[in-house]
Amino acid sequence: MQQSMALLALGINHKTAPVEVRERLAFAPEQLGQALQDARMRGALSEVAILSTCNRTELYGVAPLHEGRAVLEWLANFHGVDINELSKSAYVHWDREAIRHMARVACGLDSLILGEPQILGQLKTAFSSAQHNGSLGSRMNRWFQHTFNVAKQVRTQTAIGENPVSVAYAAVSLAQRIFAELSESRALLIGAGETIALVGRHLREAGIKDVTVVNRTLSRAQTLAEELEGRAIPLADLAEYLHEADIVIASTASPLPLIGKGVVERALKKRRYKPMFMVDIAVPRDIEPEVERLEDVYLYTVDDLQQVIEEGVKARQDAAEEAELLIAQGLEHFMEQLRARDAVQTLREMRFNAEQIRDQEVQKALRYLERGQSPEEVLTQLARGLTNKLIHTPSIELKKASAEGRTDMLVQARRLYGLDKAPSED
Incomplete structure (x- = not known):
């Protein structure tokens, strides 16, 4: 007997597995x-x-229903991980829940940072890779297209990704409030760690083209500057270039401030007191607190950013509730489409079966005519043969259902054959 095939989503993520497990189950490109x-x-x-x-590491696929263990065993064997260890961290979703899960992932509702947009691009890359390697069929194609459509709807109809929920994003959001046109501004980033790298990427996305990276180790500054299509300078030369920057964002591990009030005063003089926007993300501080007293400087610390982040988290949570509703509506529509496709396939097979019976009976009737039987007698035999063969299997199954007390099947049969309809006056 052929096993029923179903949609499957299986894997681990930051909620279910520590980084040590996630690293071992990651797939290199x-x-x-x-x-x-x-x-x-x-x-x-x-x-x-x-x-x-x-x-996260997740497999999306079409598999025999309830054969998740076999897929888990494959994943464990491929990476050389003990299956029992993997089972403690893994989740398995089938059909409706699998469809819902992929949609939530695509919309950033299952991410470490709620609503983050990068995951949708990563999911599209996974889809393209599977297409390129010939591992997708019609069912998976329809599933991914549904997911992308829902994600687009969520992005355009909710504010899920519009509000800052990270220090890096909050810093850039504040800059956008102060400068009407960021593309005309010049940014100076002090440090080359993960936070500054993320700030740089957000600035580029916001339209800033002129980025300078300052770091004690020049090679690290150069690596980040290349990614941001900017330039790198050593920390020792900071004072020489500070006046060029409209936006200064600092995040280093220095135990003492790197920028003092006097350095900023000299920079402002060179700028002819054109305002500077400065954000100090570091703890301990990279910019002396006294800098805030300067009239043409807007200085924000990590504490100032925290309020922006809290506002952003609340806004994203509200948007997430709207997104969940859109996902639920999309799921119902997609399930209706799947059921309709299943009905089409069943009807196609029913018609094919009926046409085979018809052709057999027609051929039998033609042989009778060739032998000289009367047309009336042949037509009667044809009609009787068609009737008996078309209702033979349903009759057996309905008798069996009645004997087993499955009255629901009898009710559905009466509905299917229109037996409860009032007779036509015609």
């Missing part, structure tokens, strides 16, 4: 092609796509 083919050959998956990020 060069592994994906082999993994997709291997999952189909050995993992009970007829169609499959793999999403692998720093916060």
Whole structure:
């Protein structure tokens, strides 16, 4: 007996597994092609796509219903992880819940930072990779397209990604409030760590083209500057370039301030007192608190950003509730489409079966006519033969259902054959 195939979402994420486990189950880009083919050959998956990020590893696929254990075993074997250890961290969703889960992932509702937009691009990359490697079929294609449509609807109809919920994003959001046109501004970033790198990426996305990276280790500054298409200078030269910056954002591990009031005063003089926007994300501070007293400087600290972040989190949570409603509505619509497709397939098979019976009976009737039987007698036999064969299997199944007390099947049969309708006056 052929097993029923279902949509499957299986994996681990930052909520269920520590980073040590996530690292061991991550797929490197060069592994994906082999993994997709291997999952189909050995993992009970007829169609499959793999999403692998720093916060999650997930397999989306079509598999025999309730065969999640086989897919888990494949994932464990591929990475050399004990299956029992993996089972403690893994989740498995089927059909409706799988569809809902992928939509929530795409919309950033399952992310470490609520509403973050990068995950949608990563999901699209996973889809493209699976397409390129020939591991997708019609069911997965429809599933991914539904997910992308829902994510687009959530992004355009809610404010899920509009409000800052990280220090880096909050710093750039404040800059956007102060400068009407960021593309005309010049930014100076002090430090080269993860937070400053994220600030730089947000600035680029906001339209800033002129970025300078300052760091004690010049090589690290150069690496980040290349990514941001900017320039790098050593920390020793900071005072020489400070006056060029409209926006200064600092985040280093220095135990003492790197920018004092006097340095900023000299920079302002060179700028002819054109305002400067400064954000000190570091703890301990990189910019002396006295700088705030200068009339043409807008200085914000990490405490100032916290209020912006709290406002952003609340706004995103409200938007997330709207997003959940859109996902639920989209899910119902998609399930209706799937059920309609199932009905079309069933009707196609019913018609094919009926046409086979018809053709057999017609051929039998033609042979009778060739033998000289009267047309009236042949037509009667044809009609009787068609009737008996078309209702033969339903009759057996209904008798069986009645004997087993399955009255619901009898009710559905009466509805299906229109037996409860009032007779036509015609």
